[in-house]
Structures are given as C-alpha cells and as structure tokens.
Amino acid sequence: MPGIVFAKTKDKLDNSVKSLVMNFLEKLQEDDTAPGLHIERLKNVADARVRTGRVNDMWRAVLFRLETGTTPTYVYYGTWSHDKAIDIASRSTLQMNPVFGIPEIIEKTKPEPQPTGEQPAAPAVEVPVEQEPSTPAPISTPAWVNGLVEHGYSLEFLVDSAGLDPQIAGKALEANTAPAFHKVTDKAPDWQGLLILDLSSGKSLEESKEDLGLVDQRETPEDPKTGTSEDEKIIAGFDKEAAKLQFAFIGDAPEALREVIEGGSADAWRTFLHPEQRRYADGSWNGPFRLTGGAGTGKTVVILHRAKTLAQRDPSARIVLTTFTRTLAASLSQSLLKLDSDLILAKNAGERGIYTSGIDALVLQVFNAATPAERKEALKEVLGDAHASVTLRPSGDTQKAWKEALENAVHGLDLELANPTFLDQEYVSVVLSNSITTRDAYVKVARVGRGTALTRPKRLGVWKIIEAYRQAQRVDENISFPELAAVAARVLKQRGVNGAPPLADHILIDEAQDLHAAHWLFLRELASPGKDDLFIAEDSHQRIYGQKVPLSRYGIAIVGRSRRLSLNYRTTAQNLAYAVRLLKGADIEDLEGESQGSKGYHSARSGPNPAEAGTKSLADELDEVEKHVRQWQAQEVPGNMIGIIARTKYQLQKLQTGLAERKVEVRDVDYPGDGSAPLYMTMHRAKGMEFFKVILFGVNEATVPLSLTTHGLAESERKDGLLRERSLLYVAATRARDELVVSWSGTPSELLPTANAKASES
C-alpha cells in the first residue's frame, strides 16, 4: 500500500473538487497502479519524481513519487485545472534544503520572456492589486516598509545563512508593498515564509531558528538512521519540526485523509501546528506554565492540542479545560471534538477525560457538590460569621448590594473610594483573596497590586462598608461569584488537608487575563502542585474584566516557565497594525506584572487596509453599514462570518432597528438562526470569536470609552478602567480575519488612531 504525505493546501478548492480529490487519494492509497488514476510522468520536468494523476476530466493532482523499500510514498502537492497542474508539475522540485535539511517543494518561476531586439526588460516588480477602499476616506496608515531591507539583510545572507531559496529571497527583498511581500511568503515553503516574516519583524536569525526548530545541517554529523538515498532522507525529513508545518503523513485511516482535505485551510490548525505551538502542546513542565501572545496567535489552538496530548498520554487523567464564560467553554468543547472526535469529554469535574466548563460554572459545581458541613465551615472561614443558611443564591450583580451598603454604612469616605467599582475590586483582590474576616486583619493586610494607597482611617471606612455589604448579602441569602470561588477554594483545601485527592490532574486555562484573585485561589486547590498542573494562556492586552493578579501570591509560580507566541494566524497584517495602534501608549502588564509590548507581533496574511467611516449622523452611519453588508453579501460572504460589534446594547438596538428599516436582516449572535444573516454583538460578547468581515459600529467620542466605567474613580482605578476600554476596542478590532470597517457618527472616539493623529497634528 503506498504511503501518502499531504502538503498543506495553499490554493482553495471548491467542496465538489475536494470530494473528488478524496476519492482520488483513497484509490491511490489502495493501489497506485489502478488504471483510472493515470499516474503519469511528464517530459522536460525540473524533478524526475514529479507525477500527475487524473482527478477527473478537468482536474489533475500533482504528486512526487519517492522510492522507499517495496512500496512507494507519494507526496501530494495539490490539485489544479489540467493545464495549470502540468505547468506547476513541470516547474516544481521536491528537495532537501541545503542548509537545514528540511524537505521543501520549490516552484521555480519561468524567466520573463525578453522582447526581441530590445534592451532586456527591467525585473518584474509585483504591482499589488489593492482592493478598492470601501469608504470615500481611507484611513491614513503609516507607509509600509520592507522589514528585510530595513534590517539590512542581503541576498547572500538570506540564502547562505538563512537557507532561503535564492528566487524567493530575491523577490522578498524586492517587494515594495505589504501585499507583494505577503504574496512571496505565502507561496514559499511554509518554514521559509515564516522565517522571512520573523526576520522582517525584527527577530534575529538565531531566535527564529530556535522557534522554528531549524538546525544547520552543515554543522551536524549525519544521523545514520536517515538512510542513504535522497528519497529516504526526504522521508526522514518529514518528521522534522519545521517540515510538519507543511507536511503530514496520512495514516491508513480514510478519516484522517478526509479531515485534512475537507477542512482545507480553515481547519489547518488541526494538523499543521507551528513548531512552537507543537512544543507547548506536547511539552512537560515541573509546575505551572504560562503561554502569552497577542490576539489570534493560536493560544486556544495550543490549549486544544494540549488537552488531546494529555488525554492520550494518560487515558485515566482528569483534565479540566476552563475559560472565562460558558459560551467560550461551549465553543472549546466543539473544537475539541473537531480536533479529535474520539476524545472523551467528561460530564463532571473529577471524572476521567476532559471536562470543559466556564470558570464560574465550575466553581458552582464544586460548591453545590459540597456537603452542608463543608460549606458551613468554608463560609465561616471566608466570610466570617457562619451564614444563617448554607443554601445561598449565587448572584452576578453585586452593584446593588454595594449601593445598599454605601447607604447603610457611616464611612466618611469621599466618592473616589465610596463607589461600587473600587469597593468590589478591593473586596475581591484584598479581602477575599486573603480570607479576611475581621477589621483588624484588614487594617494590617498588605494590599499588593492595588493602585490607590489607603490610610488607616480610610481602611476603617472601607471596612465599615464591607461589613454592611456582607450583612446585606447574608440577609438576602445572596452570594457573589467571587465569594463563591473563595468558598469553593476553601472546601477543596480542607478536603486536601483531610487527605482527599484533588479533583483534577491537569488544568488548562484560556483567557486567563480576565480571571480574578478568587478564581486563582480556587484553581490552585483544584489540582495538586506538581508536574503539568496548570497551563495558563493569556493576553494582557485583552484584559476587559477585572484587574491583573500577581499569580505568585496564590501559590502559582511560573518563573522560568513562561513563553510568548508572536505570529498572528487570524488577522491580516493591515488589521493587526491598526489594532496595535489602538494600544499605543497603554502600559500593559501581564499576570506577573511584567510590561507587555507588542514588539515582534506579526501576521502571515495580507489584505485591504482597514476603513474608517466617519459620518455626520446616525442615519448616515447606518447607510454605511448597509452598504458594506450588501457589498459582502454580493461577494457571497456567509452571513455568520460578518460581525457587527458595538460598545453597548443600546447601540445594538439602534443598529437592529435602523437596518430593519433598510431591509437588512441581522441577528443577535446568541440567536443566529440558520447562519445566513450577519451577526451583531457587544464588544464584550465578541471575545474569543472571529469573522471574515467586521464592522465596529458607533465608535463615537461619547460611547468609547464609556464614561460610566471610569466616572468618579480615583486616578489609579480610572487609569485601569480606561485601559480596559482600550483593550475592549482592541479585542473587537482583532476579531476580523480579512476586512475591518470602523464607523462612527459625529466625533470619533479619542481611542482611535485617527483621533490621535488629528490631536497630534493640531
């Protein structure tokens, strides 16, 4: 039976062609001599191993045949229309890279035809076909600079030291626009494309080699296991980290074949991990590990693969996969099954398999499963006096309780401290996280990580309000989710003291930047400290709830076990540059308090520049939205791949009504119907999602930032609140894969790059 190695598809195929390709490859796997396949050699080819195969009358597959023992191995390169396939086959070579020993397929371009009797034509310069800007006033973007040229790379260096194909390196150096540059990296063998992107974004060759797992062959003695013939060396080379970016061995199972073909590039994440992603998915560490990276760098993809690796490594393992909300958790469950439908998804925490849950739902499950005695004891330890009742109602809305407490307590504080936002943060970060139940303990406690300093009289005032709050909650038999997390943590801790085993062996946490202190208390108790206990994926730039939490205070020491992803798989370079400009000037710290810049954060894809649609009135803005939606619908973009995102629900109501008047159907993301209509949602709800096309609607001065969230706060909390608003805009802008439109009516938000540019001009 011939072996098949599948090369990641770069050209999109229609579904009808995909199923033909699958039939073809299935037959090839069974018997490559079957007459219907027409596996044929061609004349005048660059590589004698190249073959074409008949997919149907119109379509041909391009393959390379490697001789390995008794049965051959075919490397499937792709399927194209007849003439194109013959052309590609005649120009393509499967070879070992001379520097790094990675198998690669290089398509040599034909020399330009020279006009006879005239001077040789100047080398062709790619003229990018920029898409028409969708608005009359395109956004001003900084001029594009070729990063390779900027960092002084020469053709000689790129070829001799970085192992790039000379033609590819030359074209990359010549590119004078982002689309032309990305066209080169897109066509190149995957590892070469990524190496070019790394170098152009400022990474050194050594750093990039390490990330991509590239080892200079010229410096290493040959491995005797790799065999002697060129074909055997190529087969062995497919196992190298960088080769796995583009090539996958297809086992005997037809499902594996179906998955890679049907998924196409949208599902490439299931098979073709970046070597760094693979390392973090498969690695093992003696304690908590943290993976950071900007939006779209594939953190969730790593978490999903890691869950699978851990489950396969030990089928009896109890793995908890958690994230900030139930909706995100549900989407993780779906993705897990897409990754591997054989994975065992546990129904409850503590059971064998992977248990996926929103963090608060998980907390609630532990609390509900606790005995009345366990609850009573934990409530007393965390909240002081035992609650009258151990059957409490979890309540998400603490604002009302704080307002009541403020009315009832005689505290003598001014409004900067006597407001629900400050008090809630103080309560969770200082009081709950330190299990403070008395005034004396609160007066003495170190308020690590809190911005606003409190004198003793102020602390006494705050404590009075906290007492009133606890009293009101007790009377109403309410308990907040942070309280619940602290109580559940206590239950688990006590069980541990009594010798009970923890509920999980491994915990994987996505969107960790938004978890609060009591969540971390809880997660620390959920698994025993030790090997591969916690895997934390976070992006501090996307912190839109809560505050940064110093993890080491909760027994989660990640020193030396923290890595960062920098290649953005989701967003085009143009959208990414825009989103990063939204963060300009923001001092963002990670969970360990280290400053998080966006240096080296780069994208592998190119597309149109984001468009800003500033309008005079809401009616004009709605007209703009209508225009874009209709344009995209005419291009047959699926409705549920168009996202319209606004800061508030009120804005969404206006949007929905305004578009209904214009006979444009849009749907709430939570009620998507059959998926044919564009979806609208708030910026908070957009977290973790992605769309081909995104409109950020109503990014007006009055709404973004939402003054409600920062009004009346002390300077430190106000800065924090403003940072969250900025992050929210960044989260929303990074949901777009291909096209981003930012609209407003009246004065634009001060957080937009346009507004910043105008302000600095004047």
Ligand SMILES: Nc1ncnc2c1ncn2[C@@H]1O[C@H](COP(=O)(O)OP(=O)(O)OP(=O)(O)O)[C@@H](O)[C@H]1O
């Ligand atoms: N190795 C890969 N190959 C192809 N696509 C990938 C790969 N890794 C990630 N992607 C794609 O990139 C997009 C972003 O990935 P993912 O959601 O994991 O990023 P993230 O870092 O968790 O993003 P965010 O922080 O914005 O939620 C997804 O569409 C995903 O399928």
